[in-house]
Amino acid sequence: MTKPSRRRRFLLSAASFLFGLLTLLIVLVGGVWWLLAHPNTPVPPYWNPLRELTVTAPVTPVTTYQLNRALADDVMCRAALAEAGVQFEPMEDLVVEENCGIAGRGRLTNLVKARIAAIETRCATTLRLAMWEHHVVQPAAEKVLGTAVSRLRQIGSYNCRRMRTAQGQDNGWSSHATADAIDIVGLDLSDGRSLNLLSDWGTDGPEADFLRQIGRGACDWFRVVLGPDYNRLHADHFHLQGPGWGYCR
Ligand SMILES: [Zn+2]
CATH class of the missing domain: 1.20.5 (Single alpha-helices involved in coiled-coils or other helix-helix interfaces)
Incomplete structure (x- = not known):
């Protein structure tokens, strides 16, 4: 018992x-x-996963979660850009064919601080670019060069084409076919200097240090980043791509 x-x-x-x-x-x-x-x-909004992304807020472990939500939702994406002062004029989606087009399309003319020659691209690509500018490019320019970046120089985002490799054409579609990437060739600084990847990447000095820092830092905000160290096709630009496999060279 x-x-x-x-x-x-x-x-x-x-x-x-x-x-x-x-x-x-x-x-x-x-x-x-x-x-x-x-x-x-x-709880500050940038520590709160229930709040929306603020581009210029400090980066915390919650930021990636907030960013991913904004990247997946055009209304949230456009709101985050507008709040940061980014000029991204909404346009109708571009529908070309199965592999080509621009969803969440707009005309970008101004980032958080830096200008950029007018370009049609996706809201998601613009949002990543704005995060890179504010959290990587401007702080690195201040720290390494003692000035600000007044302009990013781009050579395109949307282009309905297949991938190019050093060996020739590849079979897959380029991320440019959906404006999921943007190519940056250089930057203008507020003190009048102008930097080019082609001529400044391989030099010794603060300009090259700065370019290397912002190339590495781009990997925090884009999943694929290719630059002059990758291959000769990228000798003159950073290829900054949103979706992909975490490839950074
Ligand atoms: Zn590219």
Whole structure:
């Protein structure tokens, strides 16, 4: 008689312990949710996964999550750009054929601070470019060159074509066929200097350091980044591509 009742007592106390633990968990999760969802939450928006991305806010572990949501939602994407002062005039989607076109299309003329020659591209590509400009390019220019970047020089985003390789044409479609990439050849600085990847990449000095830093830093905001060290097709530009396999050279 004693053995089963001891076991029963043990099972009962184990069950009540688990029940207590579960209640505590529910209260904790509910509390955190309430704290994040409350309109007057003390949690800063850039630490709050329920809030939308602010391009110019500090980068936290939550930023990538907020960015991915904005990249997947055109309304959120355009709102984030507008709030950061990026001039991205909405246009109707470009539908060409199965492999070519621009979804979330717009005309970009101005990033957060730097200008850029008017270009038609996707909102997602623009948002990544704005994150790169604000969190990598401008801080690196300030730190390494003691000035700001006044203009990014691009040579195209949308181009309905297949991939090019050093050996010739490849079979797959280029990310340019959907404006998921943009090519940057150089930058103008506020102090009047002008940098070109083709002539400044291989030199010694702060200009080359700066170009290498922003090339590496582009990998934080684009999944594929190819530059002069990759192959001769990229000797004069950074190929900055949103979707892809995390390839950075
Ligand atoms: Zn490219």
